[in-house]
Amino acid sequence: MSDPTEANGTAGADEAAEPAQTPGGGAGRRHVRVVLVDDHRMFRTGVQAEIGQTEQTGVEVVGEAADVDQAVTVITATRPEVVLLDVHLPGGGGVEVLRRCAALMSDTEQPVRFLALSVSDAAEDVIGVIRGGARGYVTKTITGTDLVDSIFRVQEGDAVFSPRLAGFVLDAFASTDAPPVDEDLDRLTQREREVLRLIARGYAYKEIAKQLYISVKTVESHVSAVLRKLQLSNRHELTRWATARRLV
Amino acid sequence: MLRPARRVTISGMPEAATAAAPLDEPRPPRKLYRSSDGRWLGGVARGLAGHLGLPVIWVRLVFVGLFTADGLGALLYAAFWFFVPLGVGGVEAQKPPSLVTTETSPDGRKRLVARKPDKGQIVALLLMVVVAMVFVGNVNLGRGAQAYLLPAVLAGAGVALVWRQADNARRARWVEVGRRKRTLTLLRAVAGVLLVTAGVTGVFVLQGSAAHLGSVLQAALAVLVGTTLLAGPYLVRMTQDLSEERLMRIRAQERAEVAAHVHDSVLHTLTLIQRNADNPGEVRRLARAQERDLRTWLYKPEGTGKDEADEPTTLADAVRRNAAEVEDKHGVPIEVVVVGDCPLDERIGAQMQAAREAMVNAAKYGGDGGAVQVYAEVEGKTVFVSVRDRGPGFDPDSIPADRMGVRESIIGRMERNGGTARLRAVPGGGTEVELEMERVEKTS
Numbered sequence: 125m126s127d128p129t130e131a132n133g134t135a136g137a138d139e140a141a142e143p144a145q146t147p148g149g150g151a152g153r154r155h156v157r158v159v160l161v162d163d164h165r166m167f168r169t170g171v172q173a174e175i176g177q178t179e180q181t182g183v184e185v186v187g188e189a190a191d192v193d194q195a196v197t198v199i200t201a202t203r204p205e206v207v208l209l210d211v212h213l214p215g216g217g218g219v220e221v222l223r224r225c226a227a228l229m230s231d232t233e234q235p236v237r238f239l240a241l242s243v244s245d246a247a248e249d250v251i252g253v254i255r256g257g258a259r260g261y262v263t264k265t266i267t268g269t270d271l272v273d274s275i276f277r278v279q280e281g282d283a284v285f286s287p288r289l290a291g292f293v294l295d296a297f298a299s300t301d302a303p304p305v306d307e308d309l310d311r312l313t314q315r316e317r318e319v320l321r322l323i324a325r326g327y328a329y330k331e332i333a334k335q336l337y338i339s340v341k342t343v344e345s346h347v348s349a350v351l352r353k354l355q356l357s358n359r360h361e362l363t364r365w366a367t368a369r370r371l372v
Numbered sequence: 373m374l375r376p377a378r379r380v381t382i383s384g385m386p387e388a389a390t391a392a393a394p395l396d397e398p399r400p401p402r403k404l405y406r407s408s409d410g411r412w413l414g415g416v417a418r419g420l421a422g423h424l425g426l427p428v429i430w431v432r433l434v435f436v437g438l439f440t441a442d443g444l445g446a447l448l449y450a451a452f453w454f455f456v457p458l459g460v461g462g463v464e465a466q467k468p469p470s471l472v473t474t475e476t477s478p479d480g481r482k483r484l485v486a487r488k489p490d491k492g493q494i495v496a497l498l499l500m501v502v503v504a505m506v507f508v509g510n511v512n513l514g515r516g517a518q519a520y521l522l523p524a525v526l527a528g529a530g531v532a533l534v535w536r537q538a539d540n541a542r543r544a545r546w547v548e549v550g551r552r553k554r555t556l557t558l559l560r561a562v563a564g565v566l567l568v569t570a571g572v573t574g575v576f577v578l579q580g581s582a583a584h585l586g587s588v589l590q591a592a593l594a595v596l597v598g599t600t601l602l603a604g605p606y607l608v609r610m611t612q613d614l615s616e617e618r619l620m621r622i623r624a625q626e627r628a629e630v631a632a633h634v635h636d637s638v639l640h641t642l643t644l645i646q647r648n649a650d651n652p653g654e655v656r657r658l659a660r661a662q663e664r665d666l667r668t669w670l671y672k673p674e675g676t677g678k679d680e681a682d683e684p685t686t687l688a689d690a691v692r693r694n695a696a697e698v699e700d701k702h703g704v705p706i707e708v709v710v711v712g713d714c715p716l717d718e719r720i721g722a723q724m725q726a727a728r729e730a731m732v733n734a735a736k737y738g739g740d741g742g743a744v745q746v747y748a749e750v751e752g753k754t755v756f757v758s759v760r761d762r763g764p765g766f767d768p769d770s771i772p773a774d775r776m777g778v779r780e781s782i783i784g785r786m787e788r789n790g791g792t793a794r795l796r797a798v799p800g801g802g803t804e805v806e807l808e809m810e811r812v813e814k815t816s
Contacts, residue, residue, distance in 0.1 A: 326745025
């Protein structure tokens with residue numbers, strides 16, 4: 125909610141700026157090119173209307189796509205910085221888009237980053253796209269301000285965990301019925317767990333930093349570490365877990 | 373299947389027209405069905421027994437008894453078999469789970485596999501053959517007819533085999549039969565046809581003489597092959613068409629189900645929203661309630677209690693239910709995240725009540741700042757619930773004496789049940805209530 129400027133938040137020191145809800149946080153100097161992938165035209169139009177005023181938000185929608193093939197074509201052609209990706213798409217779903225854009229994601233010059241934006245909150249959908257390489261997941265009920273915020277966060281290489289995603293991840297890593305294959309990867313550290321828990325409880329990065337007496341940068345690195353573990357983890361039970369229980 | 377209160381009224385259509393088709397409202401007068409479960413032969417005896425409320429064995433004995441009376445039992449049985457449809461009704465309550473044959477297919481498949489040997493049926497068939505032989509041997513119908521009995525019995529057995537086959541095909545409509553059953557099906561059909569052929573051939577041979585056996589058999593075979601060639605492709609095509617049509621019907625049914633739901637809930641909500649367009653609070657409340665409802669309907673897995681009338685039995689259910697009710701009542705969005713789950717016991721029940729109170733407080737006093745966040749986690753034996761709002765916040769040490777809600781309903785209730793409650797101001801603004809409770813020992 126009030127999570128405006130975590131990018132310039134140094135050690136969570138600036139309390140004075142806290143209540144001021146500047147949309148997009150210093151939008152003037154930032155600029156990000158975005159592609160919208162969603163099979164509902166109404167929704168694309170709505171998002172476009174909400175975040176597309178480039179002068180105010182700093183977001184420029186450079187392309188739209190309604191299915192997997194279109195998405196791959198548009199993304200390859202426009203090379204956006206961030207793709208807002210729906211989970212359910214005709215032609216194989218968001219996971220398929222991620223698979224076919226894997227090369228673009230790992231591009232060192234100008235990587236394309238994906239933010240999953242979905243109405244589905246079935247755990248296997250969500251975990252699926254995250255494991256496929258998306259940098260974060262937000263639900264479609266998100267406000268325009270928060271969405272712009274998340275887009276910039278993803279553009280900067282950070283991960284975006286909504287409370288719900290944090291809950292899914294905690295749940296997935298908590299159910300340790302089988303011994304992890306790779307100890308380092310398959311275990312969340314105490315700190316990471318704490319950070320995730322606070323995200324799940326609705327805390328913003330800055331609030332988490334204050335709560336745990338660490339810097340916002342540290343919070344970011346914890347979240348990124350969790351994302352990396354989630355994407356690289358070779359625990360089979362992650363997938364099994366996701367299909368076995370559909371948490372809402 | 374799911375929505376008992378489905379309304380079929382379509383706007384503009386006279387009420388009488390729809391009322392004329394009270395399809396599933398009153399139970400039709402009990403109809404006689406043959407039982408597909410635990411039957412020996414055609415399921416006639418079981419079906420009758422279920423219908424009349426008698427033990428199956430009595431009915432079977434009666435049939436056997438009638439059978440000795442010049443084969444009357446067999447005729448009766450055959451008549452019942454022919455005219456009474458195979459169904460799931462009329463099974464005696466011996467095997468309660470098997471009563472739900474029409475329901476879920478995984479369940480049904482498992483049961484079918486388990487019953488694959490069909491020992492009872494094989495034994496029954498053999499018994500029937502033996503009895504028939506004895507019958508043939510003993511009964512004297514007169515010189516001419518006597519000779520025809522054996523072929524007749526043979527043909528009868530073949531017909532019975534094929535009929536059973538038809539029954540199975542019909543049952544396969546309810547429960548999907550595995551691919552391995554197909555070969556068995558074919559074998560049975562072939563055996564049935566061969567038996568009938570043998571019987572009929574026997575009759576013709578008897579009319580002529582044993583010397584004609586070869587040519588009659590040849591002729592019969594030729595006719596059989598000819599018929600198969602002529603009718604075979606047609607039959608195959610028909611079966612394919614039928615199964616396709618069945619698939620379409622199932623799809624149409626599903627569609628109707630979704631349409632009914634959309635009509636019942638979504639359209640009504642949209643109508644209400646149009647009427648309340650100038651009341652943003654109400655619109656938001658309606659939309660959220662509808663979203664939640666539809667989400668539950670869409671994403672809840674089949675068979676996990678889609679009927680929402682019953683009380684919640686697990687922590688996750690209880691938290692969501694409480695949040696939904698508070699959300700509806702106070703019009704403040706509540707976002708719920710649950711990690712892990714556990715059954716409710718009395719302590720957790722108390723915790724749930726405290727959590728509900730906390731949600732109500734958060735919605736009342738902190739609802740202006742945005743959604744209320746509820747987080748519940750089960751970790752080992754500890755259940756932790758946090759409720760936070762982004763309202764103005766207040767100093768926990770100076771709870772006014774009149775705030776009974778906090779003091780009694782939250783803190784007091786938790787402590788009386790052996791848990792702890794903590795209220796605190798969140799660094800970023802707002803209030804957070806943390807409730808912690810140990811689950812009741814399972815052994816005690």
